[in-house]
Amino acid sequence: QVQLVESGGGLVQAGDSLRLSCAASGRTFSSYNIGWFRQAPGKEREFVAAISRNGGSMHYAVSAKGRFTISRDNAKNTVALQMNSLKSEDTAVYYCAADRYSSGTTSNPGRYDAWGQGTQVTVSS
Numbered sequence: 301q302v303q304l305v306e307s308g309g310g311l312v313q314a315g316d317s318l319r320l321s322c323a324a325s326g327r328t329f330s331s332y333n334i335g336w337f338r339q340a341p342g343k344e345r346e347f348v349a350a351i352s353r354n355g356g357s358m359h360y361a362v363s364a365k366g367r368f369t370i371s372r373d374n375a376k377n378t379v380a381l382q383m384n385s386l387k388s389e390d391t392a393v394y395y396c397a398a399d400r401y402s403s404g405t406t407s408n409p410g411r412y413d414a415w416g417q418g419t420q421v422t423v424s425s
Contacts, residue, residue, distance in 0.1 A: 302326045302398045302414050309419030314388055316423070320381040322396030322416060330354070330374040333399040336381045337409060338392035338421075347407035348394070349381060359405040363389075388425040393418040 308320040322334065335350035349370040350359045358370050369382040379396060397412035399405075 302329060302332060304396050304398060304414055304416035306394060306396050306416045306419040309394060309421045311422045311424065312386055314386060314423055314425045316386050317382070317384045318386060318421060320383065320394055320396075320419060320421070322379040322381075324377040324379075324398065326377075329377040331400060332414075333402055333405050334370075334372060334379045335397045335399065335405070335407070335409075335412060336370060336379075336394060337397060338390075338394045339418075340389075340392040343392075345395070345409055347409070350399075350405035350407065351379060352405050357405055359407065361407065383421075386421075386423045388423050391421060391423050393420050 303325040305323045336348040337345050339345040347361050348364050351370045355372045367385045372379040395418045396416045398414040399412045402411050
């Protein structure tokens with residue numbers, strides 16, 4: 301089972317950029333599709349972006365498309381989420397998650413087998 305640790309969150313102003321990182325343990329990292337989710341206070345966890353095992357396919361939520369970019373480095377067991385033009389509504393705890401069994405990327409959180417502890421992103425307007 302892969303273990304995930306997020307980092308890179310913080311407090312920024314609207315319009316700023318932030319880069320989140322997800323570091324994974326284990327030698328089977330390239331066997332997992334990786335997704336980013338977020339959860340704001342009082343709201344359900346929502347999908348942000350996902351990337352396929354070999355990094356060749358990416359999938360974004362409408363809210364993230366054009367502003368966020370997901371990438372991965374299988375040699376370093378890391379996945380990054382570059383977030384540009386941040387808005388106050390992007391404020392949330394961001395989680396990375398690993399999906400071992402889906403054939404491709406998915407926005408369904410129930411398909412993910414392992415989750416990190418989350419990193420807080422706060423965007424002030």
